[in-house]
Amino acid sequence: MKIGELAERAGVSARALRYYEEQGLLRAERTPAGQRVYQEDDVDRVRLYQQFYAAGLTSSHIAQLLPCIESGHTDAEQRAMLREQRARIHERVDELMLALARLDELIDATHHHV
CATH class of the missing domain: 1.10.1660.10 (Multidrug-efflux Transporter Regulator; Chain: A; Domain 2)
Structure with missing residues (x-):
């Protein structure tokens, strides 16, 4: 193609x-x-x-x-890099989940004021 x-x-x-x-x-x-x-x-x-x-x-x-x-x-260096990247991504996911929970709280707290 x-x-x-x-x-x-x-x-x-x-x-x-x-x-x-x-x-x-x-x-x-x-x-x-x-x-x-x-x-x-x-x-x-x-x-x-x-x-x-x-x-x-x-x-x-x-x-x-x-x-x-x-x-x-994979070799040892590649596996180490994969683990490092996985840990970094997991940390970012945790941050995003916290932000999502905060947004849900805000939506829930304000939906009655429309």
């Missing part, structure tokens, strides 16, 4: 896909005319990257994880 189709199906911009390619996170084949061509599984790969970015991982973190994403195996 071409870059526009991948961008649409994965919910990102073509610019983001070119950035992923520059960072070594995504590989495209090229047509004789130089157009990028992607594989079907690149849709899921880009969606995974988006989840990682949304969770606060950087391009370098994602690049560090590529071998284990592809092979299903």
Whole structure:
């Protein structure tokens, strides 16, 4: 598929896909005319990257994880980074849950004053 189709199906911009390619996170084949061509599984790969970015991982973190994403195996350094990122995300989830509870309290306390 071409870059526009991948961008649409994965919910990102073509610019983001070119950035992923520059960072070594995504590989495209090229047509004789130089157009990028992607594989079907690149849709899921880009969606995974988006989840990682949304969770606060950087391009370098994602690049560090590529071998284990592809092979299903991790080394000690990758496992340490995964644990660190998981702990950071868990802390953020706790903060968001607290904010959600506060909003619920505010909604509950003020819904009678409409």
